Amino acid sequence: MDFKDGGIMDRRREIMVGLVVVLGIAVGVVGTIWLQDGWGRDRVTIRAASTGVGQLVEGASVKFRGVAVGRVESVAVVPSGEAVLIDMSVRPDLIIPTDAAVLIAPESMFGDWQAEIIRRDDYDTHPYLDYPGEGVLPGVALPDFSRLTATADEIAQNLTTISERFEVAFTEETAQNLGRAIDNLGEVSDRFSEIINQQAERFDALAEGVDASTRELGAAARAARVSFERVDAIVADGQVQKLFADAGAGVENLRNLTETMEASLGDLQTAARQADATFARLDALLVAVQDEDGSLGRLLADPTLAEGALDAVAQMRDLLRDIQQNPRRYLSFSIF
Amino acid sequence: MLDFVVRPFASAGRGTVRILGSVGRAWILFAGTAGALRHPGIWGPQLVPQLARIGVASVPIALFIATFTGIVMSLQASYTLTGTIPLYFVGALVGKTMMLELGPVLTGLTLAGRVGANISAELGTMRVTEQVDALETLAYDPLAYLVVPRVIAGIVMFPIVVLLAMTVGIVSGWLTALQLLDMSSPEFVKGLRLLFEPWDVWFAVIKSVSFGAIVTGVGCFYGLQTERGAEGVGRSATQTVVIASMIILCLDAFWAATLL
Numbered sequence: 001m002d003f004k005d006g007g008i009m010d011r012r013r014e015i016m017v018g019l020v021v022v023l024g025i026a027v028g029v030v031g032t033i034w035l036q037d038g039w040g041r042d043r044v045t046i047r048a049a050s051t052g053v054g055q056l057v058e059g060a061s062v063k064f065r066g067v068a069v070g071r072v073e074s075v076a077v078v079p080s081g082e083a084v085l086i087d088m089s090v091r092p093d094l095i096i097p098t099d100a101a102v103l104i105a106p107e108s109m110f111g112d113w114q115a116e117i118i119r120r121d122d123y124d125t126h127p128y129l130d131y132p133g134e135g136v137l138p139g140v141a142l143p144d145f146s147r148l149t150a151t152a153d154e155i156a157q158n159l160t161t162i163s164e165r166f167e168v169a170f171t172e173e174t175a176q177n178l179g180r181a182i183d184n185l186g187e188v189s190d191r192f193s194e195i196i197n198q199q200a201e202r203f204d205a206l207a208e209g210v211d212a213s214t215r216e217l218g219a220a221a222r223a224a225r226v227s228f229e230r231v232d233a234i235v236a237d238g239q240v241q242k243l244f245a246d247a248g249a250g251v252e253n254l255r256n257l258t259e260t261m262e263a264s265l266g267d268l269q270t271a272a273r274q275a276d277a278t279f280a281r282l283d284a285l286l287v288a289v290q291d292e293d294g295s296l297g298r299l300l301a302d303p304t305l306a307e308g309a310l311d312a313v314a315q316m317r318d319l320l321r322d323i324q325q326n327p328r329r330y331l332s333f334s335i336f
Numbered sequence: 337m338l339d340f341v342v343r344p345f346a347s348a349g350r351g352t353v354r355i356l357g358s359v360g361r362a363w364i365l366f367a368g369t370a371g372a373l374r375h376p377g378i379w380g381p382q383l384v385p386q387l388a389r390i391g392v393a394s395v396p397i398a399l400f401i402a403t404f405t406g407i408v409m410s411l412q413a414s415y416t417l418t419g420t421i422p423l424y425f426v427g428a429l430v431g432k433t434m435m436l437e438l439g440p441v442l443t444g445l446t447l448a449g450r451v452g453a454n455i456s457a458e459l460g461t462m463r464v465t466e467q468v469d470a471l472e473t474l475a476y477d478p479l480a481y482l483v484v485p486r487v488i489a490g491i492v493m494f495p496i497v498v499l500l501a502m503t504v505g506i507v508s509g510w511l512t513a514l515q516l517l518d519m520s521s522p523e524f525v526k527g528l529r530l531l532f533e534p535w536d537v538w539f540a541v542i543k544s545v546s547f548g549a550i551v552t553g554v555g556c557f558y559g560l561q562t563e564r565g566a567e568g569v570g571r572s573a574t575q576t577v578v579i580a581s582m583i584i585l586c587l588d589a590f591w592a593a594t595l596l
Contacts, residue, residue, distance in 0.1 A: 010384065017387040020395060024496030027503045028537055035431075035532040059533065108422070112530060 036071075043089035045073065048102035048115065049131030050139030053084050056104050056113040062088045064117040069094050072115055083131050086139065088115060101128050102139035115139075275320065282313075365479070365557050369487060372480035382485035390451050390486065390552065391493025395500060397450060398443045402501035405438050406430060406508035413509075414517045423519055427527025430509035435536040436596075439502035441588050444547035447494065448580035452555040455486055456576035459559025460569035468560065483556040487549060494548025495541045502540060543591050547584050554580040 036059070053075055062070035070090030077084050086102065099120045107114040120128065120138065128138035143151075322329070372379065413429040459482055462468050471478045506528070513519040558572040558579070 013388040013392075014384050016392045017384055020392045020500075021387075021492070021496050024499045028499040028541070031499075031503055032534050032537050035529055036534065 042092050043070065044092045044094075046088050046090060046096065046137065047133075047135060048086045048088065048137040048139040049078075049083045049129050049133070050086065050102070050104060050141050051083060051127075051129050052141045053086060053104050054113050054141045054144040055106070055111055056086065056115060056141070060112065061107060061114040062090055062117065063114055064090075064094060064096075066116075069117070083129055085131075085136075086115060090117075096137075100137055102137050104139060104141035106142070106144070113144075361561065362553075362557055365483070365560070366553070368479045369483045369553075369556075372477050372484045375477055375480040375484075378477060378480040379484035379488070382481065383488060386485040386489035387493055389454075390447075390489040390548075391497055394447050394450060394493070394497050397446055398497045398501045399504045401442055401446050402434075402439065402505035403508040405442055406434060406505035406510075407512045409433055409438065409505070410509035410512040410517065414513070414519075422527075423517070424523040424527035424530070426513055426517065426519065427510070427524035427529075428531045429527070430513075431506055431528040432531050432536065434502050434505040434509070435540050437588070439505055440498050440540045440543040440547060441584065443498045443501045444494070444544065444551065444584045444588075445581055447497070447547075448551045448554075448584060449577050451490065452551045452576040452580045453573040455552060455555030456559040456562075456572045457569055459556055460562030460572040463560055463562045464565050464568060478560070483553075483560075486556055487552045490548035490552030491545050492548070494551070495544040498540055498544035498547075499537075539591070539595055542595065543588065546587050546591070550583045550587065551580045554583065 056072060056075060058072055058074055060072040061068050062072060070088050073087040073089050075084060075086050086104075088102075096117060097119045100117055101120040101123070103116045103118050103123060103126070104113060105116065106112070117137075126140040126142075128140045130138045409430045410426055413426040414423065417423065417425050417429070459468070462482070468478045468482070471481055510521070510524050510528075513524045514521060555576045558576045562568045562572040
């Protein structure tokens with residue numbers, strides 16, 4: 001490009017210079033605005049409060065349901081130091097839920113953080129900061145790597161302390177006691193094993209007994225089945241009905257026999273009482289005879305008569321005995 | 337024997353004197369240039385031509401370099417970031433690198449060769465042909481007439497050229513990502529915006545302003561220090577490019593240490 005002196009060339013030169021300068025400035029300004037994602041968009045500002053913001057910085061993304069809806073305009077600690085206020089510019093058409101909260105969390109693994117507008121009920125376990133002020137959304141920041149590292153360091157220190165205490169407590173005596181405890185434990189284990197074995201043998205015997213019983217029960221069941229089959233056959237043949245009919249007749253006969261026996265026993269009692277009265281009179285008679293009172297006595301005083309009388313009495317007694325021993329000979333009845 | 341022992345010390349002393357002399361002359365030139373600003377009637381008419389020569393005429397080469405720098409950056413970023421890192425970081429890497437480093441520095445180094453050598457050769461030729469002496473004879477302040485418009489043009493136009501170069505470099509990297517890396521525009525733009533801060537642009541502008549002042553100032557300095565005819569002109573041009581490039585790199589580190 002060769003610029004020569006002269007009126008026309010000077011004019012062209014000025015135009016070119018002005019064009020390049022304006023173009024360069026315009027490119028810088030427009031590019032900056034465009035890269036800030038603020039080109040030609042209306043924005044409304046919302047505010048959230050949190051106890052911390054992690055790595056959230058000005059210019060970070062603001063998302064709603066995963067969609068970028070704005071950017072963080074400013075992050076500032078309140079003068080009292082108890083909260084951080086985050087101003088965010090978002091699309092004006094965004095409808096924010098009534099129970100909205102702001103969750104500040106890493107956007108990726110590379111250190112960039114985002115502020116996400118969420119429904120508080122969806123993540124109600126987080127310790128949101130309810131900062132006083134109209135329209136200030138409650139916010140919470142998830143722990144960043146530095147806090148996680150600090151926590152890990154604290155855990156490591158606790159482990160170190162525990163290790164030191166364990167080292168102090170674990171002396172040689174402790175080791176010996178522990179060894180003995182292990183030996184005892186081994187012995188207990190052996191005994192326990194023996195008991196288990198014994199119990200196992202008993203269980204084996206018991207199982208054998210149960211097995212035998214089961215077999216016997218099986219045989220009994222089979223026999224019962226046979227019996228039931230027979231009973232079933234009997235029932236089927238009508239023998240039971242016949243048996244019941246015979247039994248009924250037998251009961252009837254037995255009732256008749258009972259009645260007969262009752263009558264016979266009544267007769268027998270009568271006969272016994274008559275015999276007893278006879279014997280009483282006979283005894284009186286014999287007393288009189290013994291006293292040789294009356295004709296009989298005098299008769300009996302005669303040895304011949306007496307001997308005849310004694311023979312007669314003996315025969316009577318034999319007769320009564322025979323009646324008692326062989327009643328059928330003198331009393332006959334039949335059931336059927 | 338004695339000369340062998342003394343010679344290194346003599347060389348060191350001569351070098352020190354030369355360096356200190358150059359520094360002193362540079363400060364004299366700087367002070368004289370600052371003083372010459374009070375003669376706008378002299379440097380004013382020369383400003384637009386210098387803006388055109390230093391700025392407008394440098395745009396094509398700056399954009400050419402920026403274009404291929406963006407392409408290479410995009411390809412190398414994709415090669416480096418392949419794996420666990422998301423590919424949209426190509427956009428972040430290209431944008432951040434072009435704005436913070438490659439745009440200003442590569443443009444500065446390029447213009448150190450083109451503009452610095454041009455100024456040094458032009459003023460050196462004027463010096464060896466005694467045109468500078470003629471200006472003084474005509475009661476023209478050579479600093480106001482020759483140095484001030486060039487330095488101002490460098491300070492004004494370097495940021496413009498750098499902004500354009502940054503933009504073209506990022507766009508070329510973007511197009512490369514779309515065509516060669518199978519990335520989508522939303523991915524690249526997401527990465528581009530991910531780590532962007534407006535301060536990055538201001539950082540580039542500040543650096544390029546300093547580079548413009550250095551390149552033009554060094555060119556003027558060595559041009560006006562030219563001696564011994566055409567050979568001296570060539571030597572001045574070479575020294576201008578070397579020294580300006582070194583100072584640019586040193587300033588780059590200085591600004592990174594102080595401003596970031």
